Amino acid sequence: MEKDVIVIKAVIFDFDGTLADTLPVCFVAFESVFRQFDNREVNSEEIKAMFGPSETGIIRENLNNNNYDEAIELYYEIYRDRHENLVQNNEDINTLLRRLKANGYKLGIVTGKARRSLDISLDYLGLNEFFDVIITGDDVEFPKPHPEGIYKALEFLDVLPNEAVFLGDSDADILAGKKANVLTVGVQWLPNYQTAEFNVQPDEVYRSINDFISSFSKRLSGVKVD
Template identity: 60%
Template sequence: MASSGVKIELKDVLIIKAIIFDFDGTIANTLPICYYAFQCVFKEFDNKNLSNEEIKAMFGPSETGIIRENLSNSNKDAAIELYYAKYSERHSQFVTPHKEIDDLIKRIKEQGLKIGIFTGKAKRSLDISLKALQMEGLFDVIITGDDVNEPKPHPEGLLKALSLLSVGKSEALFIGDSDADIDAGIRANVYTVGVQWLPDCHSMEFTIEPNSIFKSVTEFIDSMGIGETYEY
């Protein structure tokens, strides 16, 4: 029977019907704007100069969760608004479209696969990025940090995405650039791909081993055989 699914690497190993992506550091090189906006917040409200690594260590919850959990100043709501203001006004300076990733998403959609996002970002910042990068309406399902009770590495959001896409664990692929992504994918029992194809990815080395690792979008496309149809 012909399938619109795609096999990865070994042609007899895996057929997938949906690909779910992390966002920051995976679909878009947004980490620099995240660092900048957080640095503005902590400088303005706590008078702290935080490094990128200090900010990265806070990652897990959404941006609002990070601010509420880590900011000493009691005016959390104003700090959150400053974060989004800085994130929005400087987005185009820090984040540019990535042609290879745009092409990858186009190829996936042309293949007839379902496509989704599972990110720790809050919906508000994700919407800013999707609009700025002209990616609105491309994804069949989006799960943000606002949509889960347990952030990554808990698999709650990934399992929710699979349910909304109506695909089984063995029919999906999860792609991310951080240890938390890999952990979430493995805990969800989904084939998990670690990527290091953007200049500012979370992890240059994974402490948890993904099922596959790709350092370029082209390598991933070639391995996937996107555009081919297989019999099974």
């Protein structure tokens, strides 16, 4: 009996730590918010532990001071003001997206970020042109590791789970991908990423963007199944 060939049609990405090295500006903005409104210092590991909801959700869930709206506005002010200095354009990422797009793949983002901060980053980095669907933390009821965001992206792109791959830098990303039954790729290819050792094992792990580019067509575009 001949084996069916499943062809990957869509590549869906997490954003922070996967497509852009934005974690430093996120940390600076959160540190400033907690310092100004709660008079407390939080470090990057404490901030990572809060990740899941959007930035607005993180502030509302973790800030002791109830001036949430002011704190949220401060977050976005710092995020925008410090973005250019703290987040560098990555030409390897641009090359990856251009090649995938040129080869006919549908591209998406599923991120816990709020739409407002994602738009700031996409504008600064010139990444708006690449994506067929973007699902943010504002668009879901349940953040990763729940697969809701990936389900929404698959539906919009009109692809089956076995026709998609999801790339992310955290256990929550990989777990969401596995729950959605898509191929999962863990990445540690930017200077700052969330997970040093994956507790949830991805199907593939890449520490180099160029390695992923060179192996994608061979290893992911023709997965044979019984």
